[in-house]
Every structure is written in C-alpha cells, then in structure tokens.
Amino acid sequence: MSGCGTAVSTGCDNCGACKRALDLHPPRVDPAFLREGTDGAAHLDLLVPDMHCAGCIATIERKLQQVPGIVAARANLTARRVGVDFEPTLASPDAVLEAVEHLGYAARPVDAAGFDAAESDGTGRELVRALAVAGFAAGNIMLLSVSVWAGAADATRDLFHWISALIALPAIIYAGRPFFRSAFRALRVRTTNMDVPISIGVLTAAGMSLYETATHGEHAWFDASVALLFFLLLGRFLDHRMRGVARSAAARLISLSARSAARMAPDGTASYVAIERIVPGDVVHVAAGERIPVDGVVLEGASDLDRSILTGEADPEPVGAGAGVFAGMLNLTGPLLVQVAARSGDTLLAEIVRLMEAAERTGSPFVRLADRAARLYAPAVHLLAALTFAGWLGAGAGWHAGLSAAVAVLIITCPCALGLAVPAVQVVASGLLLRRGIFLKDGAALERLTGIDTVIFDKTGTLTEGEPVFVEGPAADSSVWPVAAGLGLASRHPLARGVARAAAGRGVEPAPLSGITEFPGSGMEAQWSGVPVRFGRREWVGATEEREEGGQSEIWLKVGNAPALPFRFADALRSDAVATVAALKSLGLDIMLLSGDREDAVALAAARIGIRNWRARCLPADKAGFLARLQANGHNVLMVGDGMNDAPALASAAVSMSPATASDISQTAAAIVFTGRRLAPVMTALRTARAARRTILQNFGLAIAYNVLAVPVAMAGLATPLIAAIAMSTSSIIVTLNALRLPLTLRPLRPATPAPAPVLQEAAA
Numbered sequence: 001m002s003g004c005g006t007a008v009s010t011g012c013d014n015c016g017a018c019k020r021a022l023d024l025h026p027p028r029v030d031p032a033f034l035r036e037g038t039d040g041a042a043h044l045d046l047l048v049p050d051m052h053c054a055g056c057i058a059t060i061e062r063k064l065q066q067v068p069g070i071v072a073a074r075a076n077l078t079a080r081r082v083g084v085d086f087e088p089t090l091a092s093p094d095a096v097l098e099a100v101e102h103l104g105y106a107a108r109p110v111d112a113a114g115f116d117a118a119e120s121d122g123t124g125r126e127l128v129r130a131l132a133v134a135g136f137a138a139g140n141i142m143l144l145s146v147s148v149w150a151g152a153a154d155a156t157r158d159l160f161h162w163i164s165a166l167i168a169l170p171a172i173i174y175a176g177r178p179f180f181r182s183a184f185r186a187l188r189v190r191t192t193n194m195d196v197p198i199s200i201g202v203l204t205a206a207g208m209s210l211y212e213t214a215t216h217g218e219h220a221w222f223d224a225s226v227a228l229l230f231f232l233l234l235g236r237f238l239d240h241r242m243r244g245v246a247r248s249a250a251a252r253l254i255s256l257s258a259r260s261a262a263r264m265a266p267d268g269t270a271s272y273v274a275i276e277r278i279v280p281g282d283v284v285h286v287a288a289g290e291r292i293p294v295d296g297v298v299l300e301g302a303s304d305l306d307r308s309i310l311t312g313e314a315d316p317e318p319v320g321a322g323a324g325v326f327a328g329m330l331n332l333t334g335p336l337l338v339q340v341a342a343r344s345g346d347t348l349l350a351e352i353v354r355l356m357e358a359a360e361r362t363g364s365p366f367v368r369l370a371d372r373a374a375r376l377y378a379p380a381v382h383l384l385a386a387l388t389f390a391g392w393l394g395a396g397a398g399w400h401a402g403l404s405a406a407v408a409v410l411i412i413t414c415p416c417a418l419g420l421a422v423p424a425v426q427v428v429a430s431g432l433l434l435r436r437g438i439f440l441k442d443g444a445a446l447e448r449l450t451g452i453d454t455v456i457f458d459k460t461g462t463l464t465e466g467e468p469v470f471v472e473g474p475a476a477d478s479s480v481w482p483v484a485a486g487l488g489l490a491s492r493h494p495l496a497r498g499v500a501r502a503a504a505g506r507g508v509e510p511a512p513l514s515g516i517t518e519f520p521g522s523g524m525e526a527q528w529s530g531v532p533v534r535f536g537r538r539e540w541v542g543a544t545e546e547r548e549e550g551g552q553s554e555i556w557l558k559v560g561n562a563p564a565l566p567f568r569f570a571d572a573l574r575s576d577a578v579a580t581v582a583a584l585k586s587l588g589l590d591i592m593l594l595s596g597d598r599e600d601a602v603a604l605a606a607a608r609i610g611i612r613n614w615r616a617r618c619l620p621a622d623k624a625g626f627l628a629r630l631q632a633n634g635h636n637v638l639m640v641g642d643g644m645n646d647a648p649a650l651a652s653a654a655v656s657m658s659p660a661t662a663s664d665i666s667q668t669a670a671a672i673v674f675t676g677r678r679l680a681p682v683m684t685a686l687r688t689a690r691a692a693r694r695t696i697l698q699n700f701g702l703a704i705a706y707n708v709l710a711v712p713v714a715m716a717g718l719a720t721p722l723i724a725a726i727a728m729s730t731s732s733i734i735v736t737l738n739a740l741r742l743p744l745t746l747r748p749l750r751p752a753t754p755a756p757a758p759v760l761q762e763a764a765a
Helices: 005-010 016-024 054-064 093-102 112-119 122-149 154-175 177-188 195-214 222-255 348-361 365-394 399-412 416-435 445-449 459-463 480-490 494-505 577-586 599-609 620-632 644-652 664-669 680-715 721-740
Strands: 042-047 070-076 081-086 260-264 270-274 283-286 296-300 303-306 317-319 336-340 438-440 454-457 469-472 514-519 523-528 531-536 553-559 565-572 590-594 613-615 637-640 655-659 672-674
Touching (some): 042 093, 054 093, 154 195, 154 222, 177 222, 195 399, 399 721, 416 438, 416 721, 454 620, 459 599, 590 620, 599 613, 620 644, 637 680, 655 680, 680 721
Parallel strands (some): 655 672
Antiparallel strands (some): 260 283, 303 317, 438 672, 514 523
16 A cells, blocks of 8 residues: 555545555545544444453453553453544544454444434433432431320421421432422423422422421421422333333344444455445445345345344345345345435434334323323312411411421322323333334324224235245346336335345346336336336236136236236245134124235135135225224224325224335324334234223322322311321322332233144235
C-alpha cells in the first residue's frame, strides 16, 4: 500500500496517495463506531461472542495492552464485549480488530449506545432510589415511635419527635419529588390529578407533625407521612415495571440483533459498517454464529437458521439461494451472502417494537373508564376531606382532630388500585402473548375479542402454510421463466413467491421489468422490453385454455399477445388448522371461510378442516361487504387473513389478526399479529382476552369495595394517617397480585385430535 501509514490509520485527506489507498482498500471498521475515550484516545467497542470464561478475559486484556498504540482494554463477559482505548495516531481501528482476531476470537464492532439505550431507565432508577430513602427513613422512624407508643413522655418524647423530624423531612422532600412535580405541573395549568391530594396529604401530615413537635404535643405522624410515601412509591414502581414488561421484551429482541454488518465491496472485500448505514440493494456477509443483520434474500451459500427469536420454534430451518431471511435470525452452520431488502428501521424486528409501542399507546374502553374515574377522583376527594374537616369542627372536636381525619381521607382514598386495575392486567396479558409470538397493535383489541361470536378465515397463507410447492409449469428452457421470476420477486402473493423460488432453483436470472403495479385480488402488471405482461388470476390475464380440474393452485402469466401459461402448485394446511377450528367451534363460535380461490379448491379445504360455511371467488370488496352485512345484523366478527386482498376486511372487522408473514398492508390493517407456522395463536389470543376481562372486572370490584369500606372508616376518625397509608398501599398490592395471577387463570381446553395435514389443491387467489 502506498501513502503514509498515519493517513491510512486516521483517515486524513492530506495526500492523493492516501485517497487512492483507501479507495482500493476500504477500512474494515466504519469510523461511525468510534467514540471519544479518555485523555484524547479513541474508544472502540467490539462484540466477541466466543469469549466465555475468566481465562478469555485475562488473555484478551493482556494481549491487547501489548499492542502498540492501545492504551487500555476492558472485557465484559456478561455482554461479550471488549472496550478498547487507543491512540489514533499509533493504531487504527482495523489494527485493533485484527489484534483480537489474531488471538483466535471472532470479533466485530458494535455501537454500545444502541445497547445502553435499551438498558437505560432513568424513571425506574429514580423510583428505586426514592423507595430506598423512604424505606430507610420509615424503618428508623418506626423504631423511634415504638418508644413513644411505649409511654415516653415530656422531654424524652419531644427528643424522639425531633429526631424523627430530622429524619423524615429530608426524606419526604427527596422521596416525594415524583408526586410533588406531578402535582405542581397540574396546578400550574389550573387542573388536578391524583398526585395533588397525595401531595396535600403527605405535606399536611408532615406539617401537623412538625407543629405538634414544636408545641410539645403528644402525637406526631412523621411515620405516617414517610410510610405513605414508601407504599405509594412501591405501587408506582410496580406499575412502572409492569408497564415496561412488553417494552423490555421487545427491547430484548432488538438487543439480540446485530448492530453492525460486514458489507461487501465490488472487489469482494468486506468492511464493517453501522447497521443504520446499510441500504436496500447492499450485499452483506453473515458468518456462521452471527445473526442476520437486516431483512433480505440469500444470494449465495447454504446454512441452517435458528428462527426462534421471531417464531418461537426451536428447530433449525435450512436455507439456500432465494430464501428470505429476517433480522435477528441466528446463522448456525455456514456463511451466507444476503442481499438487503429493507433498512434497519424497516425490519420485522423494528416493526415488532412499533407494534408494542402502538399497543401501549392505545387504551381500551376499560382504560378510558379508569382514567375518567381518576380525573373525577381529585375534586371528589377534596370535597370529602373538606366535609370531614367541617363535620368534625361542627361536632365540637376541634381543628386538630378534624384535620387528622381529613388527612386520613386524603390518604386512604388514593385511587392507585383503580388506576392499576386495567393497565396491570393489560401489560401482563401483552407480555404473556408476546412470549407466545403474538403482538398487540391495538390495546382495545383484547377487550373487543371477548365479544366475538363469528370467526372468518382467509385460506391461502392463513389456514394453509402459504408457501406452495411448484409441481407443474412451462418447460425449463422457456423464455417466460425470467419474466415470471422478476414478477415473483416483486410480489408478496404466495404463488408468485413460489414461482420466484422455483426459478431460483433452476438458476434463472430475473428479467429487468419496469412499471410494476400490483392489483389486489387480481395480479401484477409490468413492462418487459416494451411488451406488456400480466401475472395473476386466470380470468384477469385472459387465459383461454380449458380449466383442468383437480384442485391444483395456479397462477398465470401472459406475455404480450402470446397464450397465457399456468404455473401450478400444491399447498398444505397449517399443522394445527383442524384442531384450532375444532377448538373455536367448541366455544360456540360460528366459523366461516372466505377465499378468492375457485369453488372446488375452497370446497376441498373447507371439507378437510371442517368448515361448513364457505364462499369462493371473493374479491376484496366482496369480503369487506360480507363482513359489513354480518356486523349490521349484530354479529361481532374476528377476521384472520394475510393477503393484500384481505386488508379491507381486516380493517372493517371488530377484531383482526394476521400472521407475521402477511403483506405489509394486511399487518397495518390488523389489530393483532402472530408469528410461527401454527394457527394456535388465534385460540391463545381469545382465551387470554377472556381471562383478562375476568381479571379486570375482579380488579374493579376490589378497588370499589375497598373505597366503599375505607372512606366511611376514615371520615369517622377510625383510621390514623399511618393506618390509611397502609390500607391504601395494601389495596394496590392486592390488585397487582391479582393481575399477576392471569397466566394461572387461563382455563385449559380439551385438546382436539388434529387430522394429518393434507396437501390442498386450489386456484390462485
């Protein structure tokens, strides 16, 4: 290599020789991975997946520090990462990477910020610190209170009260910040929330206690103020953690995905770049043991993939040229060259995170009911506290007793239990479904699912595997194969994708096409060397050949004025389709099948699965119209489909579900998306929804019963502020524990014996 070594190491642009050298030999490590280290050094984080023991750590750290220019090296066994500080004028990022590889360890640069962002939880840490301070203070004040309760009087009692004040007041100021900030923001805009009466109750109890201490009073409630904060913080932390279950599960999926990729240059060399810089059309190299960095299609190589990160299925799946792969899948056995199909933000894993965020943002009617109750709570509680204070004054009990009872009312009526009743159950249910490969886009979907009385299935790709096997078509040397391959690669229809796979298996290169347009429910249209081509339904392309009965799937290609040619396939039912339909019937649900396929194919599928009510040759408008008529007659419909032609029906149904392999528009229209090759998630979602509804109603009952019993007790002066704090927190904990029971309340179903999955023969949808 010509040019100065420093220029190649640091990427300077002071001489043309360096530029030419960098053009011929691009760096393996993208500068985007570098961060500023200590004392002007550069910092690089490397992922070293083969590092598995303390000996590995010692070897890597010792050997790296012997490399000229490396200032420090620190290995993290848990994260399988090595952080290296080096002088950029003495060593290059490539030299650091090669030093690790020279020790026998595979390594690649990572963006540590991507991992740290998933682990960052400032709110959670603040709540933990506040909870620790409140707990420590409450414990010590309780010990001091024991002496007062035991009979300490006069100067001894005052001393214990002052010591309690010195502990309590700083603790209240620090631990109460989450509530005080929220209350201040509400009051600043002239409104109220549940934190306003909480803050008033805590500060009033502390102020009364300080007054009692200064006037040598017999009672002080520092223990009640701090204990109230402790229990409130405990409930808020539990709520925060439960709300983070779904997010953390999705974040764990993202943390398992690659943060960099080995992008191939035209000359065959590979350089590591940040995943955000990978664009569709790039080719990346994925070594055995690495995860697929982005969604794409295998160009070269053969291997086995662990798809469990997305599908939950542990069995490896063999892949070869033409196979679609998704970000996060683990490459097990052989190297692959993958052509990128989507940016990092558009992968299936990224979509999962968006689905979970959408589910969290969308509230169900139960959530909206609880929110309205919480908004009404603040003025109602203020009125009850004022009436209590006035009532005690009117009874001649004095302001001290009246204020104590009013504070107890403020504390004991905190609607934490009501606020937790719905979100606690929804987050537990979302996490439970997520672990089973079911993702909620709409937080209200589970509630609507409980009212379903009719389930409508699409056929191809929903009740069937959706990956037809090619069995018959044009001759292998026919000139139409390249055209069919190009159209198949551009489509999401199962039969079109099957043609593309069949063409790849025959070594056919896709023909260049222009003006590709997809017509939902009909097919695709494009231009090939100025000749119009159509690819889709028999009638749409204008096929004149007599139909061959026998139920085979078929898709037709017409090039110009030449006769249309068929490509025929066989498709198989999902392995548990028969069992799932039988289970749904056992719940008293009506099951229907709507398909765009021809009548003999739909009739065969319906007979195999056990569906008596079916319709064939349904266009998108037909399906949507049929659903609209059903729902106008009072039926609540669950639509399960995967194709673009299902999107209108999915959007109009009361609840809709799509497999993760569905077209993008269908996933957008569906409220629930499930992964894997089984149909069981439909039944799982329904059972979980019914169990969640029962649990939510139980929580509402518990919260209402608590307030009905607690408010009169507090107004009658039978509960001190401390007892009120304990009672309020206990109600929140009970509601939370009841929500955590949800997985145990799923009522098992008697399993239906599935029939062997037959091969169905059908017409193209």
